[in-house]
Amino acid sequence: MTTGLGDSPARTSYRHGDLRRALIDAGVDLAQEGGPAAVVLREATRRAGVAPSAAYRHFADRQALLDAVCSSCQALVARAIEADQAGIRSTDAAEAARLRFRAVGTGYLRFALEQPGQFQTAFSASSDLDSATSSARAGDSGLTPFQLLTVALDDLVAQGLLAAERRPAAEFLAWSAVHGLAELFIDGPLRALPDPVKQTLIARVINMVEQGL
Amino acid sequence: MTTGLGDSPARTSYRHGDLRRALIDAGVDLAQEGGPAAVVLREATRRAGVAPSAAYRHFADRQALLDAVCSSCQALVARAIEADQAGIRSTDAAEAARLRFRAVGTGYLRFALEQPGQFQTAFSASSDLDSATSSARAGDSGLTPFQLLTVALDDLVAQGLLAAERRPAAEFLAWSAVHGLAELFIDGPLRALPDPVKQTLIARVINMVEQGL
DNA sequence: GCTCACATGTGTACGATGTACACATACCAG
DNA sequence: CTGGTATGTGTACATCGTACACATGTGAGC
Structure with a gap:
């Protein structure tokens, strides 16, 4: 056996071991450095x-690679x-x-601020409601960001903190507010705001959702 | 004089008349057809x-053209x-x-659904708080989308519908919710929803903002 | 254990894109 | 009329996505 498999540092000649994984990992790195546009097929192969x-x-094609990278980035959000x-x-x-409900928002926005490139990539490409529940996009708990939000809202209802008649579609309202703020932060007009101001805005948006749902 | 100026249909040889305007217009068309990624410099020159x-x-460079197209698209949103x-x-x-306040949201989201490509382009590129007030991005009233929202919120306070202590930064909360919903509609998981459901969600998001501000 | 088929990586090639640079042409000032 | 400047042309290059023929390991069946 000339080559170990799955070895990142040692270059193995010809058969790579797990090129698919290596390309996705390189893509995630590229996304971190420059967002979805930086996920360039040739550069990923170069790094692999x-x-x-x-x-x-x-x-x-490139889009298929980008989709896979997108799923990995959503798992990071989760x-x-x-x-x-x-x-x-x-x-x-x-x-x-x-607090678990609020943590969905704070975790989501913390990630958006810490890893803007990966965050943008996570929600850049094709993702319909089906793929929003794909396991490739899940975190350690096995749930995607969208599912974590859904569970948190269900718990609010179970604890009597949210009226049942307000529950339907509530995930979309909450997601809209939090996701919109992330967009304004990352490449919108709020980009240059000092961090404490951003933190205040995060708290206020989550307050708005809690009161307005 | 061999050429009229500003004539779109008749091809004038050499001196174009107003190439800058023609390139931006072609760029806006390209944005309409395929979003910001479709604003391709060579294709714009071809059409011109x-x-x-x-x-x-x-x-x-291409980015400068895209910025100008972006401004034009924001004017369409306004x-x-x-x-x-x-x-x-x-x-x-x-x-x-x-009603004027709510119309900011409904108009914004109506445009996002009717012209997703131009909408995405409008908010795709570099736009800090300064350029959000640039006159190139204004509509007939001379106000940008962001300024229209600001004015609407000021009027709410003037009419006693919004407590003055809740006014600061309210534009960012409202914008987050509405802009986030637009993103979910355009290339997010809510893309495939039937139109009536989308209209219901629009009303509910605006309700959430009104109650939650 | 040998062989052969298949999976996987290589090399070359093509069209498209953004962009640089030298050249050509139309208009304006004197 | 003449020359300078603004504006458009032509050619060229690097990079990208992608197609296709070829090379090379690996495993299944004899």
Whole structure:
């Protein structure tokens, strides 16, 4: 056996081991550095140490690679939300549900500010409601960002913090507000705002959602 | 004089008359057909009937052309908002202010659904808070979309419909919600929703903003 | 264990794009 | 009329996505 498999540092000649994974990882790096437009097929193959055409053994075209990178980035968003939720310490079940709901927003927006390129990539490409629940986009809990929001809203209803008749489509209202703020932060007019002001806006948007749902 | 100036249909040889304007117009058409990525410099020059290099007499690079197209598209958004506001008939000043505020949201989202390509282009590129007030992005009233929202919120305060202490930064909260919904509609998971459902969501998001501000 | 078929990576090639640079042409000032 | 400047042309190059023929490992069946 001439080559180990899955070894990133050592270059193996010819057979790569797991080129598909390597291309997606390179794509995620590119997305981090420059957003979806920077996910360039040739550069990904360069970083994986293979010829450009090799990518076509694993992806139909550049868009297919970008879709896969997009899914990976959504999984990172899910992880960021889970991280914020994991920090919650509360004995009161109702209060805990409320904090878990808010953590969906804070985690989402924290990730958008910390990794704007990956965030933009996560929501750049084709994603209908079906693929929003694909497992490739899930975090450690096995849930996608969208599903984490849905669960948090269900919990609000279960704890009596949200009237059942206001529950339908509430995920879209909450998502709109939080996602819109992220867009304004990343390449919208709020880009240059100092960080404390951004934090204040984040809290106020989440307040608006809580009161307005 | 061999050539009239500003004539779109008749091809004039050599001196074009107003190539800058022609390139921006072609760019707006391209944006309408395929969003910001479709604003391709060479295709714009092709439609204007000139050589590719000619564009560089009027724009530093492709991004500069895209910025100009972006401004034009924002002006179209402003016009859509103004159109919705113009349809308001109300003798009650407070009610009129409230409807004008809601019309900012409905006009914004109506344009996003009717002209997704131009809408995406309008908010795709570099736009900080300064350029958000640039006159190139204004509609017939001379106000940009952002300024129309600001004015509408000021009127709400003047009519006693919004507490003064809630006024600061309110434009960013309202914009977040409405802009986020537009994104979810255009290339997000809500793309395939039937139109009536979209209209319901639009009304609910605006309700959320009114209650949550 | 040998062979052969298939999966996977290589090399070359083509059209499109953004952009630089030298050249050509039309208009304006004197 | 004449020359300078603004504006459009032509050619050229690097890069990108992608197609296609070819090379090379790997595993299945004898």
